[in-house]
Amino acid sequence: DSGVTQTPKHLITATGQRVTLRCSPRSGDLSVYWYQQSLDQGLQFLIQYYNGEERAKGNILERFSAQQFPDLHSELNLSSLELGDSALYFCASSVVGGFGNEQFFGPGTRLTVL
């Protein structure tokens, strides 16, 4: 158990809909990262937040957004969903300023868009 929790574990929705994925980092970790893992794209970095502020951006679509709240939990919002958004979404956390960029991953949310 990495200490990172993600909810829900599974999510099934329809095209055009909007969903919110939630992540709680390890106690004491200030950074949260979101990743998308799909068969065709592999594991891709989406976005990073550090202590409530956006720190780095990866291959995140404009239909997707995220935020980190004062209690350090984070939410990833996916809107106007398309079939190709079906994937496993991982959240990871780290204590920025520790060893490099050592990240601890949550179990993931599996999103299925029908």
Added chain:
Amino acid sequence: GEDVEQSLFLSVREGDSSVINCTYTDSSSTYLYWYKQEPGAGLQLLTYIFSNMDMKQDQRLTVLLNKKDKHLSLRIADTQTGDSAIYFCAEDTGKLIFGQGTTLQVKP
């Protein structure tokens, strides 16, 4: 550019050594990581190496880094069936860039 390449599949017999290879492109990478993903689970950090090191050993795991060739390898000694998983290497360029993952199959 940022790119990390791995072979997709490796099959070994239980008790043999496994060597998983990875190449990366960004010479400014500070740390390089190996993660393990078991079926239905998230990624678990196995080990990491700082870019100024050549080798790191941690129990059954040995990481070799050839910075000149930008080549990273993970050797698992005495591979067990419980080592069957997907192994990802990742380079740290300020954000993590992952390879496609190598599926390790361990035959009894």
